[in-house]
Amino acid sequence: MGKTLSEKVWDEHVVRSAEGEPDLLFIDLHLIHEVTSPQAFDGLRLAGRSVRRPDLTLATEDHNVPTVDWDKPIADPVSRTQVETLRKNTEEFGVRSHPLGDVEQGIVHIIGPQLGLTQPGMTIVCGDSHTSTHGAFGAIAFGIGTSEVEHVLATQTLMQARPKTMAVTVTGDLPDGVTAKDLVLTLITQTGTGGGQGYIVEYRGPAIEALSMEGRMTVCNMSIEWGAKAGLIAPDKTTFDYIEGRPEAPKGADWDAAVEHWKSLVTDDDARFDKEIVLDASTMTPFVTWGTNPGQGVQLGGTVPDPAQFEDADERVGAEKALEYMALEAGTPMREVKVDTVFVGSCTNGRIEDLRLAAEIIKGRTVDKDTRLLVVPGSVRVRMQAEDEGLDIIFKEAGAEWRGAGCSMCLGMNPDQLTPGERSASTSNRNFEGRQGKGGRTHLVSVPVAAATAVRGTLSSPADLPELVSTGATDGRA
Amino acid sequence: MEKFSTHTGVGVPLRRSNVDTDQIIPAVYLKRVTRTGFEDGLFAAWRGDPSFVLNKPEYAAGSVLVAGPDFGTGSSREHAVWALQNYGFRAVISPRFADIFRGNSGKSGLVAAQVDEKVVQRLWDHLEEFPGATVTVDLETRTVKAGEGPDAIEDSFDIDDYTRWRLLEGLDDVGITLSHEEDIEAFEKTRPTWKPVTIH
Numbered sequence: 001m002g003k004t005l006s007e008k009v010w011d012e013h014v015v016r017s018a019e020g021e022p023d024l025l026f027i028d029l030h031l032i033h034e035v036t037s038p039q040a041f042d043g044l045r046l047a048g049r050s051v052r053r054p055d056l057t058l059a060t061e062d063h064n065v066p067t068v069d070w071d072k073p074i075a076d077p078v079s080r081t082q083v084e085t086l087r088k089n090t091e092e093f094g095v096r097s098h099p100l101g102d103v104e105q106g107i108v109h110i111i112g113p114q115l116g117l118t119q120p121g122m123t124i125v126c127g128d129s130h131t132s133t134h135g136a137f138g139a140i141a142f143g144i145g146t147s148e149v150e151h152v153l154a155t156q157t158l159m160q161a162r163p164k165t166m167a168v169t170v171t172g173d174l175p176d177g178v179t180a181k182d183l184v185l186t187l188i189t190q191t192g193t194g195g196g197q198g199y200i201v202e203y204r205g206p207a208i209e210a211l212s213m214e215g216r217m218t219v220c221n222m223s224i225e226w227g228a229k230a231g232l233i234a235p236d237k238t239t240f241d242y243i244e245g246r247p248e249a250p251k252g253a254d255w256d257a258a259v260e261h262w263k264s265l266v267t268d269d270d271a272r273f274d275k276e277i278v279l280d281a282s283t284m285t286p287f288v289t290w291g292t293n294p295g296q297g298v299q300l301g302g303t304v305p306d307p308a309q310f311e312d313a314d315e316r317v318g319a320e321k322a323l324e325y326m327a328l329e330a331g332t333p334m335r336e337v338k339v340d341t342v343f344v345g346s347c348t349n350g351r352i353e354d355l356r357l358a359a360e361i362i363k364g365r366t367v368d369k370d371t372r373l374l375v376v377p378g379s380v381r382v383r384m385q386a387e388d389e390g391l392d393i394i395f396k397e398a399g400a401e402w403r404g405a406g407c408s409m410c411l412g413m414n415p416d417q418l419t420p421g422e423r424s425a426s427t428s429n430r431n432f433e434g435r436q437g438k439g440g441r442t443h444l445v446s447v448p449v450a451a452a453t454a455v456r457g458t459l460s461s462p463a464d465l466p467e468l469v470s471t472g473a474t475d476g477r478a
Numbered sequence: 479m480e481k482f483s484t485h486t487g488v489g490v491p492l493r494r495s496n497v498d499t500d501q502i503i504p505a506v507y508l509k510r511v512t513r514t515g516f517e518d519g520l521f522a523a524w525r526g527d528p529s530f531v532l533n534k535p536e537y538a539a540g541s542v543l544v545a546g547p548d549f550g551t552g553s554s555r556e557h558a559v560w561a562l563q564n565y566g567f568r569a570v571i572s573p574r575f576a577d578i579f580r581g582n583s584g585k586s587g588l589v590a591a592q593v594d595e596k597v598v599q600r601l602w603d604h605l606e607e608f609p610g611a612t613v614t615v616d617l618e619t620r621t622v623k624a625g626e627g628p629d630a631i632e633d634s635f636d637i638d639d640y641t642r643w644r645l646l647e648g649l650d651d652v653g654i655t656l657s658h659e660e661d662i663e664a665f666e667k668t669r670p671t672w673k674p675v676t677i678h
Contacts, residue, residue: 015665016658021640024658026665028673036555038511047652052662055677064509078509085511096676117674129554129578143578145556147585147651155655157662161638193496194548194574227551229577254672261670293496293551314495314546321494411553413505430552432500434523 002268004165005234006200009140009265013123015157022159028122028139029056030152031108032095034086035063035413036127040150041089051093053156058117059090059097062107063128064413067376067403070100079414093153106379106405109133109347113217114381116246120235120262125152130347130429132223135232136216137239138265140200142230163229164274166199167267170207172282177462179357180215181349181427181446183207184222185287187279189297196228199275202267203233207281213242214353221348222429225294234266286461288334289431289444291322296431298334300449300461306330325433326441327421334459337443341372341424342454343436344447345403346410349427350378352385354447359391361451362398364468368457373400374416376408400454412437425453479587481648482617485568487541489613489624490531491605495546499579502550502558516561536609543570544601544613550579550590559586569615571622571635573598584641585651591615591622591635600631617646 003011016024030053032040037059044050051057064079074080083100090097098104104111109130112118120138125131127149134141144158152158174183188195203219211219216233223231240259243249250258286300296319298305307319307330323330328337344350344358355377367373375395377383383405386392392402409416410428418424418440427450431442443459452460507519524530531537543562549572550558559582562570569589583590604625605611614623615635620642624631637645644651655662 016661024655024661026662026669029676035508039513039556042511042513043652049652055675058676063505076509082509082511094677117676119674122673127554127556129552143554145554145559145578145582145585147556147582151585151652151655154652155659155662156666157655159640159651159655161640193551194576197574197577224552224578227548227576248674248676250672250674257670258672293498318495411500411505413508417506430498430500432498432552434504435500438504438506438523 002271004267004271004273005138005202005265006140006165006232009121009123010162012121022161024157025123025160027056027125027152027156027158029058029112029117029124031112031124031126031131032057032059032149033063033108033128034061034082036146037089037149038082038085039146040153041093043150044153049154051095051153054094056156057095057153059086059095060105060108060111061086061100063407063411065100065406066414067406067408067416070404103380106381107347107350107407109221110350110378110382113137114379116243116249119243119258120239121265125158129224130221132228132231133217133221133347135220135223135230136213138232138235138262140230140232143224163200164198166196166201166275166277167273168201168203168277168279169205170203170279170281171205172207172280173210174207174281174284177448178284178286179446179448180211180218182284182287183281184219185289185294185297185444186284188222188226188294191226191295193225193293193295194227196223196226199228201228201231203231208233209236212353213238214351217351218348222294225429235262286446286449288449288459290326290328290334291319292325292431292433294429294431294444296322300334300459302334304328304330304332304334335464337459338423338457339371339425339443339453339459340422341374341418342450343374343376343409343424343426343428344450345376345378345408346428347378348429349447350376350382352382354427355382355386355391357447358451359394361448361462362400362454363394365398365455365465367399367454371454371457373454374403374409375400376403377405379405409436411435412440425450425459479648479650482587482589482645484614484616484618485541486612486614487568488537488539488610489542489544489601489605490537490540491602492531492543492545493602496548496551497545498552499550499555499558500552503555503561508555508557513560514564516557517564520561520565534609539566541566541568542613542615543567544598544605545570545572546598547572547574547595549575551576554578556582556586559583559588563588571598571601571615584645587645589615589617589637589645591637593622593633593635597622597631597633604631617642
């Protein structure tokens with residue numbers, strides 16, 4: 001019997017396998033950041049250990065950093081200490097780092113692919129659950145806790161039980177205006193937050209193959225939101241074209257050797273998955289969440305559900321609690337939900353393609369007077385590229401705030417937070433209670449929905465916006 | 479890591495499903511660079527509510543948390559495990575744990591005991607009827623126990639063999655892996671030269 005893609009990649013990394021024990025897997029790339037690494041470095045120091053492979057390790061500052069005044073010392077002393085601790089640790093242990101102010105700084109899952117370090121067939125880990133993003137390249141990539149960060153620093157390996165395999169096959173074509181984000185939100189609402197638990201998922205089928213690398217990263221990014229160990233997509237020409245020429249991509253004969261191997265990284269025809277799900281992309285529409293986990297979603301054209309309609313008692317109670325927290329009435333059309341803040345950014349939707357899409361919709365329009373639009377590029381490179389293309393001017397002229405790179409309001413760890421009761425439409429990945437600030441209410445949305453919502457002030461898609469009378473009035477490039 | 483064989487302590491009924499790690503400890507509490515002191519952020523959003531279970535004096539000294547399904551979903555923050563441990567919890571019982579949380583628990587010495595949903599329901603009822611009642615989590619026999627007499631609750635729980643062994647022995651993972659250093663070295667020699675490196 002043949003092997004699935006994830007089985008191939010897994011098997012290529014088994015250092016040691018023994019009956020009754022998890023496999024010992026070699027890790028090709030370990031990404032670290034300021035929040036989940038300090039205790040791991042402490043552990044090394046206490047045991048007198050070193051970093052086994054600094055050359056397979058990369059650090060950046062993203063979770064806790066400000067997106068304004070990034071050229072000044074961080075105002076919050078506790079945040080500053082955490083960031084300075086990473087700087088001391090990377091220096092002491094000889095780890096390459098891209099700190100705040102560096103041109104390669106940014107969200108850890110944006111900069112790996114951007115540098116060309118994320119490549120097919122690799123094992124990639126980071127003390128962050130959205131490490132699944134890198135699976136878009138055909139890598140096995142997953143989030144780990146701090147004890148495991150220490151384990152990888154010390155040994156460049158991880159003990160892992162072999163997960164089951166699942167295929168999510170998406171047939172048909174996504175309709176115009178429907179994005180990878182809508183696709184993955186639709187999927188999670190079908191499966192629930194625990195539906196992928198114990199599985200490595202391979203996303204496949206025509207709708208997946210048609211996605212850009214950015215779109216594929218959005219889908220894989222949210223694998224963790226339905227509980228999957230990891231999510232990956234077989235590498236193809238789209239993947240190779242994205243990687244070629246990037247700073248850390250293989251060159252010359254190495255490139256040829258790499259591509260030859262990467263082409264073998266597909267699920268064999270006679271391989272079997274432990275579970276399969278099939279979705280039809282052609283029936284999908286813009287999708288938003290109404291509740292307090294990513295599985296509580298509905299079509300933008302739908303209404304806030306009535307908890308009484310949930311057959312499962314647990315889901316019913318969950319829905320009641322969610323509506324209470326979200327201050328929503330069952331039956332309210334989603335399009336009537338008024339939004340205070342729109343956040344465009346994060347490792348889910350903070351790449352250049354996302355900013356271009358948002359700018360295209362915002363261009364020539366203005367942000368609703370009662371709504372705030374925060375645009376946070378995923379990395380310094382994304383910010384610079386956007387500024388080269390004049391996207392920043394489009395955003396600023398519309399009344400949006402144009403910020404520096406980082407995780408920002410996705411998790412509300414830096415000062416970019418919602419206030420109690422404030423409602424957001426957010427291109428990020430989690431609508432948990434308080435995720436974006438204590439008492440904040442989050443609706444997860446795609447980039448086009450975020451941009452249209454900023455203009456109308458209620459949850460909207462670009463189709464809801466009046467046609468512009470004249471286009472090109474503000475080109476932004478003067 | 480401290481050895482764990484069996485623990486008996488006050489059970490805390492947390493009648494909620496989908497308790498994600500942002501709820502266990504919000505991001506603003508993750509700024510410490512130590513492994514201690516995170517109890518101040520434990521369930522921070524709910525601690526202001528007098529009716530929240532940990533705010534009731536009978537449960538305040540709890541050390542066995544009994545929660546609904548999909549406990550620990552979301553962020554990989556091990557701080558969620560530390561916050562529970564820093565508060566005084568030694569074990570969490572749930573019908574289903576998120577993968578990363580369960581892994582982090584095993585590494586840090588918190589027992590994540592997976593039981594049937596009906597067992598959680600019975601434990602909740604018991605702990606609410608008798609506030610301050612204890613629950614025993616026996617890792618040797620993989621059983622959870624509460625109550626006495628004909629209504630006593632006793633059922634098995636799931637935890638993978640390897641994690642159970644490590645917890646019983648109090649073993650350090652890194653130490654175990656470094657005993658296989660020759661295997662790691664041998665593997666490293668077989669890696670293709672075109673694989674990327676961060677330092678040239």
